[in-house]
Amino acid sequence: MLTPLILAGLFALFFLLERFLPLRKATRSLLARLVVNLAIAALTFIAAAGLVQPTARWALRWSAQQPFGLIHLAAFPGWMEFVLSFLLMDLAFYYWHLANHRVPFLWRFHNVHHIDPDLDVSTAFRFHFGEIAFSCAFTVVQASLIGPSIWAFAVYQLAFQAEVLFHHSNLRLPIGFERLLSKVIVTPRMHGIHHSEVRRENNSNFGTVFTFWDRLHRTLGLNIPQSEIIVGIPAYSLPNDNRIGPALLMPFGKQRDYWRRPDGAVVERTQAPSDPNRARLAE
Numbered sequence: 001m002l003t004p005l006i007l008a009g010l011f012a013l014f015f016l017l018e019r020f021l022p023l024r025k026a027t028r029s030l031l032a033r034l035v036v037n038l039a040i041a042a043l044t045f046i047a048a049a050g051l052v053q054p055t056a057r058w059a060l061r062w063s064a065q066q067p068f069g070l071i072h073l074a075a076f077p078g079w080m081e082f083v084l085s086f087l088l089m090d091l092a093f094y095y096w097h098l099a100n101h102r103v104p105f106l107w108r109f110h111n112v113h114h115i116d117p118d119l120d121v122s123t124a125f126r127f128h129f130g131e132i133a134f135s136c137a138f139t140v141v142q143a144s145l146i147g148p149s150i151w152a153f154a155v156y157q158l159a160f161q162a163e164v165l166f167h168h169s170n171l172r173l174p175i176g177f178e179r180l181l182s183k184v185i186v187t188p189r190m191h192g193i194h195h196s197e198v199r200r201e202n203n204s205n206f207g208t209v210f211t212f213w214d215r216l217h218r219t220l221g222l223n224i225p226q227s228e229i230i231v232g233i234p235a236y237s238l239p240n241d242n243r244i245g246p247a248l249l250m251p252f253g254k255q256r257d258y259w260r261r262p263d264g265a266v267v268e269r270t271q272a273p274s275d276p277n278r279a280r281l282a283e
């Protein structure tokens with residue numbers, strides 16, 4: 001019961017801070033976006049509470065009785081088991097997010113999250129219920145292969161959700177502080193790049209809690225100034241695309257050529273970053 005309260009508090013905090021310290025300029029009406037995002041999020045919550053939570057509990061109970069689970073391969077002390085499960089669960093989610101971008105069927109659903117034309121804390125809950133349903137299968141694999149304790153799983157879930165709220169928020173942090181923070185955890189500027197209309201940038205920064213995984217897999221992209229980012233997916237950038245009905249039905253219809261604008265132009269950045277792994281986080 002504590003977790004939803006903490007998350008609601010964080011949501012309110014980030015929502016308030018975004019009003020005073022915005023990172024990117026909004027391109028659409030906040031109210032119109034809020035209505036869409038909260039409607040999609042309502043279905044996200046129903047799917048999460050009705051499907052993901054019960055499945056996760058079942059998978060955790062099941063894996064606790066099995067002789068396998070990566071974490072049980074060696075007899076680690078309790079604290080180390082906790083740290084290892086935390087890291088492994090985050091690495092697993094990195095692969096799941098990557099799959100949501102690389103597997104065309106999964107991308108149909110994850111795209112509904114990405115077509116939000118602005119990015120703020122309300123985007124953090126805006127996931128198609130289909131994506132949430134598929135993530136059930138992922139949670140079963142994640143929990144049973146890694147075998148975390150119920151406690152480690154719950155702490156990771158809380159950190160995960162809090163991080164998702166934080167890195168989607170449109171909060172301007174002092175750049176020096178954010179550069180430091182982004183050495184360890186995913187920050188708003190980093191995730192802003194992941195929501196860019198430029199395909200190459202959309203295909204970077206898949207991490208949720210830690211930035212190590214993007215560094216390790218060379219998918220880190222840091223040197224894109226936020227003022228140059230257009231948020232969204234080019235083919236779905238018309239005002240009519242971001243309405244409740246069209247957004248929810250989108251995965252089931254014929255897909256557009258995602259990276260072309262409605263006028264046919266491909267969105268590219270003329271000055272491509274030289275080596276995203278070596279670059280510093282831009283303002």
Ligand SMILES: [Zn+2]
Pocket residue numbers: 097101110114194
């Ligand atoms: Zn994504």
